[in-house]
Amino acid sequence: MSVLVFGRSGQVATELRAHAPVTALGRDAADLTDPDACAAAIRAHGPRAVINAAAHTAVDRAETEEDLATTINADAPAAMARACADLGIPFVHISTDYVFAGTGAAPWQPGDATAPLGAYGRSKLAGENAVRAAGGPHVILRTSWVVSAHGQNFVKTMLRLGAERERLTIVADQVGAPTPARAIAAACLSMADQLTADPAKSGTYHFAGTPDTSWAGFAREIFAQAGLSCDVIDIPTSDYPTPARRPLNSRLDCSATTTAFGIERPDWRAGLGDILQTLASEGQSS
Numbered sequence: 001m002s003v004l005v006f007g008r009s010g011q012v013a014t015e016l017r018a019h020a021p022v023t024a025l026g027r028d029a030a031d032l033t034d035p036d037a038c039a040a041a042i043r044a045h046g047p048r049a050v051i052n053a054a055a056h057t058a059v060d061r062a063e064t065e066e067d068l069a070t071t072i073n074a075d076a077p078a079a080m081a082r083a084c085a086d087l088g089i090p091f092v093h094i095s096t097d098y099v100f101a102g103t104g105a106a107p108w109q110p111g112d113a114t115a116p117l118g119a120y121g122r123s124k125l126a127g128e129n130a131v132r133a134a135g136g137p138h139v140i141l142r143t144s145w146v147v148s149a150h151g152q153n154f155v156k157t158m159l160r161l162g163a164e165r166e167r168l169t170i171v172a173d174q175v176g177a178p179t180p181a182r183a184i185a186a187a188c189l190s191m192a193d194q195l196t197a198d199p200a201k202s203g204t205y206h207f208a209g210t211p212d213t214s215w216a217g218f219a220r221e222i223f224a225q226a227g228l229s230c231d232v233i234d235i236p237t238s239d240y241p242t243p244a245r246r247p248l249n250s251r252l253d254c255s256a257t258t259t260a261f262g263i264e265r266p267d268w269r270a271g272l273g274d275i276l277q278t279l280a281s282e283g284q285s286s
């Protein structure tokens with residue numbers, strides 16, 4: 001039996017498919033707007049574990065389509081978790097720092113009070129609560145600022161704009177940590193294996209890169225590693241309004257993940273180097 005992954009073309013799902021013998025289901029095989037179909041897929045495949053790497057991640061669009069976001073980010077994971085609980089197999093569900101209010105400067109711990117700022121965070125929090133309520137062996141893995149060589153993300157946007165412009169204004173008062181999708185994929189697989197052996201490890205955990213930085217700091221490192229001479233001008237979030245509010249503090253305390261699973265925070269700067277190397281080999285460096 002293999003690990004069943006919901007999601008196929010997203011950043012983490014792509015890394016899972018590239019580096020592990022998983023069965024990945026795209027929208028054609030598992031429509032997350034049909035939670036019952038997701039549960040049926042689990043029963044039909046009979047996997048040894050399930051990883052949910054699919055989600056409605058359009059943060060701004062979620063403000064005007066919260067019902068859809070809730071179906072995908074809460075109702076579908078709820079059905080998956082119940083199916084896994086019925087089968088007695090581990091369920092690993094990827095969540096987000098957006099479940100927090102983003103206040104203060106201290107890293108958020110898994111047990112801290114949640115207070116999402118918008119529809120996306122509310123939908124993801126509802127999904128977390130449903131996974132816990134299912135009662136099976138599970139890990140809810142909150143992560144942040146996911147980046148890879150695949151799909152659309154901050155690294156690719158900065159490479160494109162940095163090659164076109166002499167300077168960019170980038171938000172500097174949102175602080176968190178970029179997290180390579182490859183490292184998230186590896187963490188999910190390790191957690192699924194360890195849950196099989198020890199279901200008592202079930203719970204909510206955090207996983208993010210190190211060191212913490214701002215979006216402006218991240219941009220500077222991207223340009224430095226890519227050899228782009230583009231200046232970064234720091235601006236506050238208030239100068240870059242978006243439909244959905246972003247948390248200012250996305251720092252995550254990942255110590256419980258290391259203690260329970262032996263998984264250390266990845267250095268995102270090394271991960272960035274790997275991403276740039278992959279993009280260059282594919283002719284996508286700019």
